[in-house]
Amino acid sequence: xxxxxxxxxxxxxxxxxxxxxxxxxxxxxxxxxxxxxxxxxxxxxxxxxxxxxxxxxxxxxxxxxxxxxxxxxxxxxxxxxxxxxxxxxxxxxxxxxxxxxxxxxxxxxxxxxxxxxxxxxxxxxxxxxxxxxxxxxxxxxxxxxxxxxxxxxxxxxxxxxxxxxx
Numbered sequence: 001x002x003x004x005x006x007x008x009x010x011x012x013x014x015x016x017x018x019x020x021x022x023x024x025x026x027x028x029x030x031x032x033x034x035x036x037x038x039x040x041x042x043x044x045x046x047x048x049x050x051x052x053x054x055x056x057x058x059x060x061x062x063x064x065x066x067x068x069x070x071x072x073x074x075x076x077x078x079x080x081x082x083x084x085x086x087x088x089x090x091x092x093x094x095x096x097x098x099x100x101x102x103x104x105x106x107x108x109x110x111x112x113x114x115x116x117x118x119x120x121x122x123x124x125x126x127x128x129x130x131x132x133x134x135x136x137x138x139x140x141x142x143x144x145x146x147x148x149x150x151x152x153x154x155x156x157x158x159x160x161x162x163x164x165x166x
Contacts, residue, residue: 023047027070030054036061042085046070049092053079058086068092075101077120087129089113097123099142119145 020042027048036044036058044063049070058066060082068091077099080086086105093115100122102108109129116135121142124130128148135141 021045031057033057034059036063043067052076055079055098056081058083061085064088066090071095071115074098077101078103080105083108096120099123100125102127118142121145122147 020040022041022043023045025047028046028050030052031050031054033054034056035054037056037060040062042062042064044058044066046068047070048068049072050068051073053072053075055076056078057076058080059078061080062085063080063083064085065088066080066086067088070092072091072094074096075094075098079098079101080089081100081103083102083105084107086102086108088110089102089108090110090112091114094113095115096118097113097116098120101120102111103122103125105124105127107129108124108127109131111124111130111133114134115137117137117139119135119138119141122144123142124133124146125144126148127146130146
């Protein structure tokens with residue numbers, strides 16, 4: 001069962017586990033733990049804001065594309081770790097990406113994350129297809145955020161307050 005909340009109401013997805021595309025046209029309070037685990041969903045679109053994407057929300061899922069037109073407050077630890085099919089993550093703005101959130105997303109090549117303030121330990125570790133990321137708003141990058149990259153990557157940013165071993 002997959003759980004998510006829209007406008008404070010918690011929904012459980014039972015029949016959607018086989019849906020290839022899920023689109024929500026509201027703000028979402030949270031995308032719960034293991035929401036996409038075991039699902040066949042490849043495309044997830046939210047036309048609104050998301051307060052929190054919980055731990056392991058999409059870990060190991062078949063997601064290929066995630067689009068959130070509004071803002072995201074926090075992506076918790078390992079939210080999309082091991083999503084080897086994930087190619088794009090596009091969000092209007094985001095505050096914080098947690099520990100190993102996109103760890104082992106080996107096909108992730110496009111990441112649009114304006115407004116990002118904090119990037120957690122190993123957030124994009126082993127994302128071997130990621131070639132460019134814009135960090136113009138970043139305040140803090142934790143250890144090993146980009147370790148084990150397979151190709152040269154352009155990282156753009158300014159005025160870092162804290163920068164660890166990237």
